[in-house]
Amino acid sequence: MKSIKTFAAVIALATSFGAFAAQTVTATASTLDGAEAKIAAKAAAEGATSYKVIEAYPGNRVHMTAELNK
Numbered sequence: 001m002k003s004i005k006t007f008a009a010v011i012a013l014a015t016s017f018g019a020f021a022a023q024t025v026t027a028t029a030s031t032l033d034g035a036e037a038k039i040a041a042k043a044a045a046e047g048a049t050s051y052k053v054i055e056a057y058p059g060n061r062v063h064m065t066a067e068l069n070k
Contacts, residue, residue, distance in 0.1 A: 011058040016065060017033060017049065021069070022036070022067040022068060022069065023046065023048075023068045023070075024054070024065055024066065024067050025042045025043065025046070025051075025065070025066055025068060026063065026064065026065045026066075027039050027042065027049040027063075028061050028062065028063050028064075028065050029061065029062055029064075029067075030061055030062065031062060032056060032058070032062050032064075034062070035056065035063070035064040036053065036064065038064075039051060039066045042068075043066070043068050045070055046070075047070060048069055048070050050068075050069045050070055051067065051068050051069065052066060052069070053065070053066045053068050054058055054066060054067055066067035
């Protein structure tokens with residue numbers, strides 16, 4: 001019986017943490033400003049209150065990834 005309660009508690013915690021997982025979005029543009037503008041537009045469309053750029057790779061084009069906070 002104790003193992004069933006423990007299992008149920010683990011499932012409840014795993015489910016609650018999954019609900020708070022951050023959503024990520026990506027964008028590609030020719031400049032950093034252009035990529036960030038696309039990220040901002042996607043964040044607004046998703047209803048995010050803010051976003052945090054977690055990576056940006058420049059080259060011929062800029063690839064940027066951000067986490068959205070709701």
